[in-house]
Amino acid sequence: MQERISAMMDDQASAQEVDALLQQLAQDEALGQHWETYQLIGDALRGQPQGDIRARVSACLVAEPAHSVAVEQSRRNRPKRWAMSLAASLAAIAMVGGLALHLGVLLPSESASQIAVLEQSPAAPSTPQSMSIAGTASVPKASSEEPPQTSAMQEHRLAHEQVSSAPMMSSIAGYARLVVSEGAAR
Amino acid sequence: MNAVEQSVASGLVRVAAATRWQRLALCGVFTGLSLVSIGGRAEGDAATTASADAQRWLQRIHQATRKLSFSGVMVYQRADHSETSRIARLVSSSMTEERLESLDGMPREVIRRGDEVISYLPGSQTVKRDRSQPVGTFPTVLPASLSELEENYEVRAGKQERVAGFECQVIELSPRDQLRYGYRLWADMASGMLIKSRVFNERHESVEQFYFSELQIGPVSREKLRSRFQHRAKGWRVQESAVSESRLDEEGWQVPGQLNGFRKRTELKRRLGGTAAVRHVVMSDGLTAISLFIEPDMPVSQTPLGAARQGVVSLFSRQLSGYRVTAMGEAPLESLRLIANSVEYRRPSP
Numbered sequence: 001m002q003e004r005i006s007a008m009m010d011d012q013a014s015a016q017e018v019d020a021l022l023q024q025l026a027q028d029e030a031l032g033q034h035w036e037t038y039q040l041i042g043d044a045l046r047g048q049p050q051g052d053i054r055a056r057v058s059a060c061l062v063a064e065p066a067h068s069v070a071v072e073q074s075r076r077n078r079p080k081r082w083a084m085s086l087a088a089s090l091a092a093i094a095m096v097g098g099l100a101l102h103l104g105v106l107l108p109s110e111s112a113s114q115i116a117v118l119e120q121s122p123a124a125p126s127t128p129q130s131m132s133i134a135g136t137a138s139v140p141k142a143s144s145e146e147p148p149q150t151s152a153m154q155e156h157r158l159a160h161e162q163v164s165s166a167p168m169m170s171s172i173a174g175y176a177r178l179v180v181s182e183g184a185a186r
Numbered sequence: 187m188n189a190v191e192q193s194v195a196s197g198l199v200r201v202a203a204a205t206r207w208q209r210l211a212l213c214g215v216f217t218g219l220s221l222v223s224i225g226g227r228a229e230g231d232a233a234t235t236a237s238a239d240a241q242r243w244l245q246r247i248h249q250a251t252r253k254l255s256f257s258g259v260m261v262y263q264r265a266d267h268s269e270t271s272r273i274a275r276l277v278s279s280s281m282t283e284e285r286l287e288s289l290d291g292m293p294r295e296v297i298r299r300g301d302e303v304i305s306y307l308p309g310s311q312t313v314k315r316d317r318s319q320p321v322g323t324f325p326t327v328l329p330a331s332l333s334e335l336e337e338n339y340e341v342r343a344g345k346q347e348r349v350a351g352f353e354c355q356v357i358e359l360s361p362r363d364q365l366r367y368g369y370r371l372w373a374d375m376a377s378g379m380l381i382k383s384r385v386f387n388e389r390h391e392s393v394e395q396f397y398f399s400e401l402q403i404g405p406v407s408r409e410k411l412r413s414r415f416q417h418r419a420k421g422w423r424v425q426e427s428a429v430s431e432s433r434l435d436e437e438g439w440q441v442p443g444q445l446n447g448f449r450k451r452t453e454l455k456r457r458l459g460g461t462a463a464v465r466h467v468v469m470s471d472g473l474t475a476i477s478l479f480i481e482p483d484m485p486v487s488q489t490p491l492g493a494a495r496q497g498v499v500s501l502f503s504r505q506l507s508g509y510r511v512t513a514m515g516e517a518p519l520e521s522l523r524l525i526a527n528s529v530e531y532r533r534p535s536p
Contacts, residue, residue, distance in 0.1 A: 155458045160477040
């Protein structure tokens with residue numbers, strides 16, 4: 001099944017296979033989580049915005065029992081555990097999911113770059129003017145007390161894109177931004 | 187002297203004007219200073235002509251993007267990301283239909299029929315239904331606001347360049363202050379269709395661009411507009427946008443009608459992120475729109491306080507009388523901060 005999800009992500013699955021997979025993803029929670037994780041890896045590989053990655057990792061951690069321990073740690077230590085969780089998750093799932101071949105070279109540097117930003121964010125709370133959305137949203141506060149920020153911001157982004165008057169090819173082209181955001185958010 | 191000025195102003199052949207200047211200068215009528223002055227005026231007039239030319243181009247783009255049917259592949263790029271989408275658009279006398287499908291990663295699809303917009307998002311197994319807002323879909327907003335646009339941007343026709351096989355006219359929209367971004371547009375010389383657009387930040391760095399890598403202008407087959415997801419989306423979560431007009435002043439909110447070139451366009455009320463009635467004010471400077479969201483400030487807040495930036499979109503959020511006020515848009519942070527800070531609340535008298 002994981003290979004089939006992998007094939008779908010690589011656009012190698014047929015329309016029927018995609019149909020069947022989507023049905024199963026909707027019904028099977030464990031598979032749904034695999035799907036989320038694949039998306040996470042894919043986004044990391046594509047160099048997606050940090051914010052989305054972090055917000056989603058935050059969401060994953062809320063559901064993770066081990067995270068309740070992390071929440072007890074001091075603010076100074078938390079991002080490190082957080083980053084370690086991210087790196088471990090990415091590596092473990094890459095192995096399990098049969099994506100290791102794809103990820104092989106890229107994954108270490110990609111995950112390292114994510115971690116670097118994660119660790120920097122809480123160190124600069126005195127300059128809120130320049131914080132990224134994700135930095136403000138997820139890192140300085142206990143993740144268990146915060147809902148995933150990205151989905152909430154996505155709603156605002158969507159509402160804004162609908163009225164945005166940036167010079168686009170046509171009215172629907174603005175949705176390309178939304179489509180990008182949705183791709184990043186999942 | 188008047189004759190010379192008029193001849194320059196009316197755009198007569200420069201050589202003739204220069205000959206007159208020389209003759210008049212020789213006669214000692216002009217001092218060197220006045221020559222410089224006239225020269226400057228001639229340059230100004232030339233700029234005015236170029237600006238008028240650029241404005242005609244903007245109107246052509248407006249007409250073309252409203253009236254042309256086309257299909258093609260569009261690339262969206264921002265600093266850290268790029269995504270390719272297939273887009274098709276069919277304009278008939280009764281309705282405009284469009285379909286946009288992402289070609290990278292998980293397929294996602296947006297279908298528009300008239301003013302109804304349906305997004306199929308398999309990643310979250312969601313169908314979003316919206317009524318498109320006629321507020322600011324560029325370039326439909328343009329004709330009414332060309333003069334307003336000129337107040338905030340210097341509009342200039344640039345050189346000609348080839349993009350995706352199309353010979354294009356470049357149009358530059360340079361901000362007149364630090365409160366908005368600059369734009370560069372590429373329009374097909376033959377049809378006026380917008381082939382490419384690019385956004386520049388306050389440091390003149392390109393922060394976002396759209397362009398067609400393939401484009402066929404002309405009739406589009408129905409097949410290209412058919413949803414691939416409609417039949418798959420049974421059982422997916424359906425989100426209705428539920429937008430309505432709103433009167434913020436009746437509720438005690440004071441939002442300036444105009445600030446730094448941004449004018450208030452509309453006031454809406456909509457469901458957002460689980461909050462039933464988020465107030466959404468749209469402000470625009472004729473080109474760029476800024477959204478102002480006002481919502482109850484929850485203990486677990488949905489938006490970060492202060493300034494934030496994601497790609498080309500920035501936002502500034504503050505607390506006010508138990509509410510969260512957030513300005514969001516493709517504009518410099520300072521612009522968003524000024525707009526968010528301009529909002530006041532006075533409890534309405536019962």
